[in-house]
Amino acid sequence: MGTNPVAASIFVTFVVITLGITWWANRRGSATAQDFYAAGGNITARQNGLAMAGDYLSAASFLGTIAVFFSIGNDGLLYAVGAVAGWPIATFLIGERLRNLGRYTFSDALGYRLAQRPVRALAALSTLCLSGCYLIAQTVGAGTLVQLLFGIPYARAVGLVGTLMMIYVTFGGMAATTWIQIIKATVLLATSCVMALLVFHYFGFSIDSVIGAAAQTRTDPARFLQTGQLLPDGVSAVSLGLAFALGPAGLPHVLMRFFTVKDAQGARRSLSFATTIIALFQIVVIVLGYAAAALVPKDSVAGGANMAAIHLAKALGGEPLLGVAAAVAFATILAVVSGLTLAAASAVSHDLYKHVYKLGQASEAAEIRVSRVSTVILGIAVMYVAILFQHENIGFLATLPLVIAASVNSPTLILAMYWRGLTTRGALAGGLTGLASSVVLIVLSQKVWVDVLGHASAAFAYEYPTVFSLGAALLVAVVVSTTDRSAQANRERELFDAQVLVSERGPGATRDAHR
Amino acid sequence: MSDTQNACTDARTEMPPETDVPLEPLLRRQRTLAWLLSILTLTVTVGFFALMNLASAVMSRVVFGRWITVANVAAASIILLFLASIAWFGHQATEIDARLRNMRRGS
Numbered sequence: 175m176g177t178n179p180v181a182a183s184i185f186v187t188f189v190v191i192t193l194g195i196t197w198w199a200n201r202r203g204s205a206t207a208q209d210f211y212a213a214g215g216n217i218t219a220r221q222n223g224l225a226m227a228g229d230y231l232s233a234a235s236f237l238g239t240i241a242v243f244f245s246i247g248n249d250g251l252l253y254a255v256g257a258v259a260g261w262p263i264a265t266f267l268i269g270e271r272l273r274n275l276g277r278y279t280f281s282d283a284l285g286y287r288l289a290q291r292p293v294r295a296l297a298a299l300s301t302l303c304l305s306g307c308y309l310i311a312q313t314v315g316a317g318t319l320v321q322l323l324f325g326i327p328y329a330r331a332v333g334l335v336g337t338l339m340m341i342y343v344t345f346g347g348m349a350a351t352t353w354i355q356i357i358k359a360t361v362l363l364a365t366s367c368v369m370a371l372l373v374f375h376y377f378g379f380s381i382d383s384v385i386g387a388a389a390q391t392r393t394d395p396a397r398f399l400q401t402g403q404l405l406p407d408g409v410s411a412v413s414l415g416l417a418f419a420l421g422p423a424g425l426p427h428v429l430m431r432f433f434t435v436k437d438a439q440g441a442r443r444s445l446s447f448a449t450t451i452i453a454l455f456q457i458v459v460i461v462l463g464y465a466a467a468a469l470v471p472k473d474s475v476a477g478g479a480n481m482a483a484i485h486l487a488k489a490l491g492g493e494p495l496l497g498v499a500a501a502v503a504f505a506t507i508l509a510v511v512s513g514l515t516l517a518a519a520s521a522v523s524h525d526l527y528k529h530v531y532k533l534g535q536a537s538e539a540a541e542i543r544v545s546r547v548s549t550v551i552l553g554i555a556v557m558y559v560a561i562l563f564q565h566e567n568i569g570f571l572a573t574l575p576l577v578i579a580a581s582v583n584s585p586t587l588i589l590a591m592y593w594r595g596l597t598t599r600g601a602l603a604g605g606l607t608g609l610a611s612s613v614v615l616i617v618l619s620q621k622v623w624v625d626v627l628g629h630a631s632a633a634f635a636y637e638y639p640t641v642f643s644l645g646a647a648l649l650v651a652v653v654v655s656t657t658d659r660s661a662q663a664n665r666e667r668e669l670f671d672a673q674v675l676v677s678e679r680g681p682g683a684t685r686d687a688h689r
Numbered sequence: 690m691s692d693t694q695n696a697c698t699d700a701r702t703e704m705p706p707e708t709d710v711p712l713e714p715l716l717r718r719q720r721t722l723a724w725l726l727s728i729l730t731l732t733v734t735v736g737f738f739a740l741m742n743l744a745s746a747v748m749s750r751v752v753f754g755r756w757i758t759v760a761n762v763a764a765a766s767i768i769l770l771f772l773a774s775i776a777w778f779g780h781q782a783t784e785i786d787a788r789l790r791n792m793r794r795g796s
Binding site for chain 2: 248249251252254255256258259261262263265266267380381382385386389396399400401402405407408410411412414415416418419420439442443445446449450453456457460678679680
């Protein structure tokens with residue numbers, strides 16, 4: 175496919191606007207840690223909700239979910255429901271408490287009553303693993319898309335994405351990243367809604383007709399409707415469900431957004447708004463998924479099933495709509511990788527450098543400098559690995575971070591905030607068990623051990639390991655904490671009441687108690 | 690800062706204030722609601738994923754029109770359920786928000 179002028183012009187417009195925003199954010203001030211990590215806390219709940227939705231509505235949500243409907247059928251519903259499932263839990267259990275206990279990263283909340291150095295090191299390690307997986311998935315998607323759109327070689331396309339991402343984060347910090355997400359989410363939603371309207375117009379405003387047309391393109395229409403084809407067994411299905419339900423509450427780039435609003439109520443409202451947007455978007459994606467199966471010929475899809483959404487746009491609106499959809503999908507990836515990079519760089523600078531290495535004594539200027547250098551190093555590393563992972567399925571790569579988040583960050587955060595008994599030793603032992611077991615079992619599974627590494631058979635029988643990794647993390651955390659009789663453990667348990675007070679009533683609650 | 694130091698240095702000697710007792714029942718109710726809705730969300734999600742795999746025959750049965758299956762209806766219902774639970778939780782929290790706002794003004 176040659177260069178699409180509409181796609182090229184929209185893409186260039188998006189890049190120019192986002193670079194302008196980065197310049198504005200840099201001039202407005204990203205010199206203090208509060209500005210760089212949390213956009214000065216000046217983002218409103220609605221803006222933040224839109225940015226959160228933007229962070230989560232990635233290439234996997236748009237391209238990957240439609241690809242599953244296109245290539246398998248009704249099993250695409252798993253991804254659509256899963257994409258919404260984690261947000262209510264993040265709203266009910268995490269949002270307000272995390273905002274009240276932390277400042278810039280979720281490890282601030284973990285370190286409220288637990289020993290700061292070890293828990294911050296754990297949080298940074300999981301953040302880097304998780305963001306690394308996510309970044310690779312997104313960058314692979316971007317490379318494939320640009321290759322398809324502009325005829326640019328894959329490696330050069332990955333280089334372009336990586337360079338832009340480094341500029342946004344290095345110079346614009348959280349303010350630039352937030353506004354880029356807001357613009358991207360708005361454009362993505364608008365484009366998807368327009369495509370869905372065109373689909374309904376084409377099929378006489380009947381979802382039954384859309385699904386029917388999709389099923390009838392297959393030699394066996396009943397098989398298109400049949401579920402249970404995507405996942406090989408019940409354990410993998412339950413594991414993926416757990417990853418979707420508990421993953422978002424542990425994604426560091428999403429958790430960082432809780433600190434960009436002024437208070438806990440703002441964090442809760444942001445989450446409500448984000449959930450609503452994501453839910454509506456997934457309903458639109460279901461319609462587009464069936465439409466792609468109905469209107470895009472299955473055997474001749476340039477770029478593979480992951481590009482079905484882009485080909486659907488062409489079927490609905492010709493070259494102009496293809497250009498719009500492709501540019502929007504690319505903008506989506508670009509915005510998401512920026513948020514992820516900021517989260518990973520913050521883990522290095524705020525947690526590892528300032529609190530673990532410098533024992534909390536580093537100046538803000540030095541901390542931000544480390545964050546910027548980390549961004550560049552991370553960007554280069556991700557570009558290199560994305561070139562190696564060129565032929566992996568985007569949807570699968572994007573679910574790996576959810577497994578890690580659901581096995582490490584979410585259980586550790588929930589236990590720290592709701593269970594008096596958790597101690598530093600328990601949190602560390604549980605977190606490391608969750609991290610090691612999730613990463614090792616993923617590597618030993620069919621998708622990596624056989625499909626990527628070329629072994630004859632999988633060493634781990636299931637496709638997703640969350641049941642085992644989350645179970646092991648919780649068990650180890652509980653056993654180690656309850657058997658911990660140290661003086662430090664006793665003091666951490668005593669501090670639980672004070673932590674609950676602040677987490678439910680805000681930072682002022684302790685000051686009120688003094689008066 | 691030592692290896693074992695935490696961020697709760699000011700709070701460790703403090704106890705919850707006794708002047709705002711009426712707030713505590715509201716917070717307790719909200720905490721219970723948060724856990725109930727979270728468990729509901731988790732159960733519904735994992736249940737849906739399990740049924741899609743283990744009860745394929747049921748989930749693939751057509752219930753509306755010629756092509757809309759149990760899986761389609763279940764997916765749409767679950768998404769709507771999530772939205773409704775978020776709205777209910779937010780509505781319940783508004784009373785606590787107002788009480789906390791008054792407390793801050795008072796202090």
